[in-house]
Amino acid sequence: MFESLSERFSSAFATLRGKGRISESDIEAICDEIRLALLDGDVALTVVNGFINRIKQRSLAALPEIRKSTNQSQEIYSIVNAELVEILGGPARRIRFAKNPPTVIMLAGLQGSGKTTLAGKLALFLKDQGNTPLLVAADLQRPNAVTQLGVLAESIGVKLHAPQPGNGVGDPVEVAMSGIAFAKSNFYNIVIVDTAGRLGVDEELMTQAKNIKAAINPNETLFVVDAMIGQDAIRTAQAFEDGVGFDAVVLTKLDGDAKGGAALSIAESTKKAILFASSGEKLSDFDYFYPDRMASRILGLGDIATLAEQAKKAIDEGSAKRMEEKLISGEDFTLEDFLEQLQAMRKMGSMSKLLEMLPGANSAAMRKQIDAVDDDELVRTQAIVQSMTPKERQNPKILNGSRRLRIAKGSGRTVTEVNRLIDRFTAAQKMMKQMRNGGGFPGMPGGLMGGLAGGVLPGGVLPGGGGRHVHKKKAKKKRR
Numbered sequence: 001m002f003e004s005l006s007e008r009f010s011s012a013f014a015t016l017r018g019k020g021r022i023s024e025s026d027i028e029a030i031c032d033e034i035r036l037a038l039l040d041g042d043v044a045l046t047v048v049n050g051f052i053n054r055i056k057q058r059s060l061a062a063l064p065e066i067r068k069s070t071n072q073s074q075e076i077y078s079i080v081n082a083e084l085v086e087i088l089g090g091p092a093r094r095i096r097f098a099k100n101p102p103t104v105i106m107l108a109g110l111q112g113s114g115k116t117t118l119a120g121k122l123a124l125f126l127k128d129q130g131n132t133p134l135l136v137a138a139d140l141q142r143p144n145a146v147t148q149l150g151v152l153a154e155s156i157g158v159k160l161h162a163p164q165p166g167n168g169v170g171d172p173v174e175v176a177m178s179g180i181a182f183a184k185s186n187f188y189n190i191v192i193v194d195t196a197g198r199l200g201v202d203e204e205l206m207t208q209a210k211n212i213k214a215a216i217n218p219n220e221t222l223f224v225v226d227a228m229i230g231q232d233a234i235r236t237a238q239a240f241e242d243g244v245g246f247d248a249v250v251l252t253k254l255d256g257d258a259k260g261g262a263a264l265s266i267a268e269s270t271k272k273a274i275l276f277a278s279s280g281e282k283l284s285d286f287d288y289f290y291p292d293r294m295a296s297r298i299l300g301l302g303d304i305a306t307l308a309e310q311a312k313k314a315i316d317e318g319s320a321k322r323m324e325e326k327l328i329s330g331e332d333f334t335l336e337d338f339l340e341q342l343q344a345m346r347k348m349g350s351m352s353k354l355l356e357m358l359p360g361a362n363s364a365a366m367r368k369q370i371d372a373v374d375d376d377e378l379v380r381t382q383a384i385v386q387s388m389t390p391k392e393r394q395n396p397k398i399l400n401g402s403r404r405l406r407i408a409k410g411s412g413r414t415v416t417e418v419n420r421l422i423d424r425f426t427a428a429q430k431m432m433k434q435m436r437n438g439g440g441f442p443g444m445p446g447g448l449m450g451g452l453a454g455g456v457l458p459g460g461v462l463p464g465g466g467g468r469h470v471h472k473k474k475a476k477k478k479r480r
């Protein structure tokens with residue numbers, strides 16, 4: 001998502017950067033370009049118009065000040081970024097927990113929008129934070145809806161409250177209410193109520209959701225919407241607001257290749273916060289929604305904050321510290337470290353998703369690398385490194401022909417693959433040295449970047465090799 005949008009923002013700003021001194025007509029020109037990019041990206045017309053007007057007004061009003069700046073395009077960039085964060089909902093909002101537990105969260109939305117999946121993701125997310133969630137299956141419309149939630153609940157070790165089998169269809173309002181009573185008497189501190197959806201907005205669906213809501217009075221009613229449905233998202237949101245009423249939005253399927261217009265227009269058009277973002281079919285593809293990080297991605301700056309957080313989760317503190325000390329002391333990055341980083345990366349999830357968070361991920365060159373990433377490569381690479389002796393991992397220089405042949409046999413790979421890995425590792429090692437001198441990505445465990453570069457990127461090495469380098473190189477290329 002956002003690839004084409006982000007590419008167009010980048011190129012619009014590249015033109016502006018080339019100007020040096022910025023005039024009123026330059027501001028008009030970039031506003032026109034952004035306007036077209038947003039409309040092509042399926043952002044709602046009213047949202048686009050408001051956005052462009054604010055940018056134009058702010059930029060023109062600040063023009064005398066901007067002209068004094070040594071980096072005038074950067075000033076405009078900051079205004080666009082601030083307005084982008086604003087239409088994405090401003091400061092991130094968090095769940096409002098009930099003063100007296102349980103906190104009741106109800107999910108509403110069209111069929112297929114991702115409610116049931118979200119119920120599981122949310123339960124896991126809250127459980128990991130030390131809560132005791134209860135999942136309530138109040139979707140009695142489809143026969144296997146209860147089973148679907150039951151399977152999810154079991155896989156994450158969360159209790160499911162569902163109608164007793166054999167009781168006929170059952171009443172969703174009753175199931176929801178008995179779920180809350182069950183949570184109270186058994187000390188579950190959060191109740192997540194999954195409800196039924198239809199393919200389109202219809203009267204009966206709205207009434208049912210409204211009745212459930214009236215009966216259980218949730219602390220948060222979340223409208224779940226598939227970001228792939230584009231302009232329809234706004235109409236659907238309006239219908240749910242009128243028919244049921246909701247407190248916040250959850251965007252799902254942000255991993256899709258849609259243009260992303262819904263994500264951009266929904267907060268602005270509903271005036272509700274986007275609380276969570278769902279970005280894949282796996283239960284871990286889920287997080288709070290951060291307007292500033294999303295804006296950064298759209299502007300082509302990547303999402304280093306999320307990447308660093310995920311890295312922190314996957315890499316244990318001791319190993320991160322050891323890596324840092326190594327970087328500082330100038331000690332060599334060994335295959336042993338490399339293996340450790342690869343294992344951590346596997347814990348972090350899909351490689352292409354991780355790489356998409358890097359600055360410049362939507363540039364043509366990076367896109368090509370990301371598209372060529374093969375997640376199984378990580379597994380193969382790991383097998384090769386594991387077939388080396390500890391001595392070889394510490395000192396790859398001793399890897400002569402016969403050792404390489406033995407490793408290839410041991411890991412079931414070819415000698416060519418072993419050679420390629422060693423070449424990549426050497427390149428990664430070099431990159432680590434560069435990072436030591438260049439500062440690297442702020443907040444990123446250093447070794448991880450080495451792992452990324454040597455382990456999975458088909459081209460071998462990331463562009464630039466360190467935080468500052470990336471920007472410099474990109475800027476240079478674009479100006480030509």
Ligand SMILES: Nc1nc2c(ncn2[C@@H]2O[C@H](COP(=O)(O)OP(=O)(O)O)[C@@H](O)[C@H]2O)c(=O)[nH]1
Nearest residue numbers: 111112113114115116117252253278279280281
């Ligand atoms: N790619 C992707 N698929 C998702 C996401 N969330 C849900 N899905 C898929 O969308 C389909 C419908 O999801 P489901 O939770 O059953 O929707 P519900 O009808 O609203 O309960 C399922 O195949 C899910 O695996 C997401 O964030 N990304």
Ligand SMILES: [Mg+2]
Nearest residue numbers: 115116139145
């Ligand atoms: Mg469902």
